[in-house]
Amino acid sequence: MISGKFNGVLKAVKQVRGGVKVDHHKNTSSCEVVRMPDPEKVIMPMQQHIGAPCTPTVSVGDKVGVGQVIGDTDKFVSAPIHASVSGTVKAIGDIKLPNGSLSQAVTIESDGENRLWEGVEPPQVHNREDFIKAVRASGLVGLGGAGFPSFIKFNFKPEQNIDTLIVNAAECEPYITVDHRECVDNSWDIVSSIHVICEYYGFKQVIIAVEDNKPDVFKAISDVAKTDGNGDKIKLMVLKSKYPQGAEKMMVQSATGRKVPPGKLPGDIGCIVMNVASIAFLSRYLKTGKPLVKRSMTVDGSAIANPMNVRVPIGTNIGDIIDFCGGFKEEPCKIILGGPMMGQAIVSTNLPVCKQNNAILAFAKDDTVLKPEYDCIRCGRCAQACPMSLMPTLIVRFAKAKDVDALKEAGINVCMECGSCAFACPAGKPLVQHMRLAKSIVREADKR
Amino acid sequence: MTASKIPSDKKLTVSASPHIRAASTSRRIMLDVIISLVPALIASGIFFGLRALAVVAVTVVACVLSEYVTRRIMKRSNTIGDLSAVVTGMLLAFNLPSSIPFWMAALGGAVAIVVVKQFFGGIGQNFVNPAIAGRIVLLISFSTAMASWTQPLSGFMNLTAPDALTGATPLVAYGTDAAPGLLDMFIGNRGGCLGETSIVALLIGGVYLVARKVISPAIPLSFIGTVAVITLIAEKGDFVALAYQLMSGGLVLGAIFMATDYATSPINFKGKIIFGIGCGLFTCLIRLFGSLPEGVSFAIILMNILVPHIERITTPKPFGTVKEKKAKEEKKA
The missing domain is CATH 2.40.50 (OB fold (Dihydrolipoamide Acetyltransferase, E2P))
Structure with a gap:
């Protein structure tokens, strides 16, 4: 079975444009994932x-x-x-x-028994159809934050000529380290999952893409990939750490040099992109049949007493998770589900954790003060930062004029709300809010 | 404190993402520009004395004051804290002879801020560079005072406007005995506007701005490069003449500090290059064929007006957009 030789660590095929340098704050990258006891x-x-x-x-x-x-x-x-x-x-x-x-x-x-349902058994997978069915039955969605049902990605037509599977382990959002831990702690799951997927799909290459700020990931995955029969198909790729390197379109371009056209998906240019935690989960699911009922999360931020990575049942109350991490050491001012660049600020801790939530960040007052908003000085930093080559200043102007055609022409629907423009803006403009407003103007007009 | 113990009336902050921001602010950018102008300011003090520094002080005060008063009258927020009026004041002064009467300098500052900047909506909205517009208004209104060049090193403490020290600028004097040496040209020991003479001080400021990523080198390089190429052709390969052309007048000051003004230059790289080449072209046309002694100001202001058009043809297509030509070729194949 052992036929191919592992390629070693490769460089990114192409440097992507734009993006911003963010402070990584990967404080929990050496914290092994702790299992949280089941909630009531x-x-x-x-x-x-x-x-x-x-x-x-x-x-x-x-x-x-x-x-x-x-x-x-x-x-x-x-x-x-x-x-x-x-x-x-x-x-x-x-x-x-x-x-x-x-x-x-x-x-x-x-009932505190943690009793497995009697219907849970390893899925019978013999061909591609079985595999797709199994992935759907597992309840798997993109664990990186988007929450897109995973089976759809595998359900492509033969004429789409998909030749590349990209395993996204960039984790470019600050603070979050669960994918990092997944790579280090469960590297065997990742590689064996790729092995199984390759049995049903004739991918020419499987690229595991990681940002260059995680050296231990390269070691952990290389060690496993060397011993695997599909080692020659696996390409471990090092990407420059910059935000939003892990965004799907950026990832595809970095790893393959291909560009996803506006309104299209990676599948249209022959690629599938899967989050690394989703890939690792699949391996465990195919072995045990236990569907997606738990996930790992990073709990961090200046207001959290003991920042750590925890594994929690889906549906656990966020307040309970924070308490498990020692509660607050300072009064929290802002609590974010997800990373600080794209995460959602929440109004209360009394909410359940969903499948796609990868972090809970709580910040004390000093870390939540954003700079005041001034007039645009036309410095162009937003346009420079935009990984999608958009001109945020123009879009803001078109949105004010409610000019739907101009907004479409400017590519508003290509915007993925990564936040790079607003991050870079020296005038403190809430540009992502402007982009969302512009999108809703276009949506409303299209309805009419 | 446990999560369950957060008082129920305690409100969490909710805002749109991103929840973190880069450290740079508009004020910090303007402060960087001011810092980058300091070497040239010091040079002007050395060569043209206290009188030059006094002119700078007058224009800065005039600009800041007129910004404050205009915003007040128009019932808009006070914006002098962003320091952009200070930058305009300094740049305007750098474009004036040190012998200019103070009231003229102050008037130039007021025109720059009130008419050119605030009437069009304030920072980021003006369609031409306020400092250059202010200078041009003065140039047209008071052409004698604006063309009286003080000889350098004629007395540091001399605060009254010197009268008998006028002389031709190097741009006019090249080829005659009155022309200063190349080294004097480089360090700024020559007649001219008070901030434009010391090439070395301006270059230090330019390097600082590029290093701090406040400006991209695209405009200065394409601007000066274009002037160099055309001059070299016009002077039939005479490199000494080229050096004089590049170092005289307001070329370096204009290319580094005025043409790179955010509000009045294109945002994208391609646009910056077109803008720089255009500035260089107009500068040479005016220098070679015009009746004016200097063309940098007019060249920049002409290109300022063209910026919206340059922007329109250089706006990049959104990521992944397939070019029409390529798409057609693919269809054929």
């Missing part, structure tokens, strides 16, 4: 992915086991939701998600 209850929102929300498949009073499906839908863009603790369904009702939208949610009171 979990709240499972039915919307934990991009796409159609699930409908609860259980009723109040039902007994459920870990890994039992509690929500599903027959809409295509979706992923089923599984119970993360064993116990009794206590309530089904609406809750408010961090972004302010309402979602149905199933509340499960734990």
Whole structure:
């Protein structure tokens, strides 16, 4: 079986434009992931992915086991939701998600037994169709933050000529280190998962892309890849640390030199991009059949007493997780779900953790003061920073004039709201807010 | 403190991402420009005495004061804290002869700030460089006072306007006995506007600005490069004449500090290059064929007006946009 030789660490194929230098603050990169004890209850929102929300498949009073499906839908863009603790369904009702939208949610009171559902068994996978079915059944969504149902990425047509799988381990957001830990602690899962995927897909190459600020990742993955039969297909690639190196389009260009055209997906130019934690999860799922019921998160920030990486059941209350990390050492002023560049500021800690949340960051007052807003001095730093070659100043002007055609021409829909422009702006303009406003103007006009 | 113990009336801050910002601010950028102008300021003090520093003080005060008063009258926020008025004042003074009457200098500052900058909406909105516009207004209104060049090193403490010390600028004098040596040209020991003479001081400032990433070297290099190429052709390969042309007049001051003004120059690299070449071209046309002694100010202001058009043709296409030609070729294939 051992045929190919591992290539060693390769350089990025192309340098991407734009981006900004952010302070990394990877304080928890040496903290092994700590397992948090099961909470007394979990709240499972039915919307934990991009796409159609699930409908609860259980009723109040039902007994459920870990890994039992509690929500599903027959809409295509979706992923089923599984119970993360064993116990009794206590309530089904609406809750408010961090972004302010309402979602149905199933509340499960734990019986403390952590009993696995009897239906959990390793999936029978013999061909590509089985594999895609299994990935959907696992409930896997992009664990890097986007929450796109993973099976859709594998469900491509033969004429798309997909030849490259890119495993995204860039983790360019400051503070977050869970993908870093995944690479170091579970490197075997990553490589064996790639091995399995390659059995069903004829990828010419599998690129594991990591930013250059994580030297231990290169060592850990090389050590494993050397012993693997698919070693010759695996390319471990070092990318320059700059934000947003891990953004999908940036990643594809860095790793392959190809550019994803506006409105298209990596699949249209022959690439699939998967987050490294999602890849590692697949290996464990194919072996055990245990669906996505837990995830690792970084808990950090100036207000957190003991910053660390924790593994928590999906649906755990965010306040409970913070308490597990020693609570607050200072009064928190801002709490963010996700990283400081693209994360969502939340109004309360009384919210459940969803599949795609990779970090909880709490900051004391001094770290949340943004610079005051002044008039634009036309310095052009926003345009320089934009990885998508957009001109934020122009877009702001077109949005003020509500000029839909000009906004489209300026490429507003290419904007991924990475925040580089607003980060770089010396006048303190909230440019991402302007971009979102511009997008909503275009959306409204298209509806009419 | 545990999360559950956060008082219920305690409100968390919620704002749009990103939640962190780069350290640079508008004020810090302007401060960097001021710092970069200090070597030239010192040189002007050495060569033209206290009188030169007094002119700088007058224009800076005039600019800051008129910004404050205009904003007050227009009931808009006070913006003198961003230091941009100080920069305009310094640059305007650098473009004036040290012998200019103080009231004229002050008037130039007021025109620059009130008419050119604030009437169009303040910082970032002016369509021509305020300092250059101020200078041109003075040049047209008081052509004699604006063309009286003080000889350098004629007395440091001499605060009254010197009267009998006028002489031709090197641009006019080259080829005659009155022309200073090349080394004097480089360090600034020659007649001219008070801030434009010391090439070495200006270059130090330029290097500082590029190192601090306040300006990109694209405009200064393409501007001076274009002038160099055209001059070399016009002078039939005479390198001494070239050196005089490059170091005389306001070319270096204009290319590094005036043409790179954010509000009145293109944002993208391609646009900057076109802008720089255009500035160089107009400067040479005026120097070679015009009746004016110097063309840098007019060249920059002409190109300032063209900036919206340059921007329109140089705006980059969004990431991944396939060029039409290429798309057609692919279709054929």
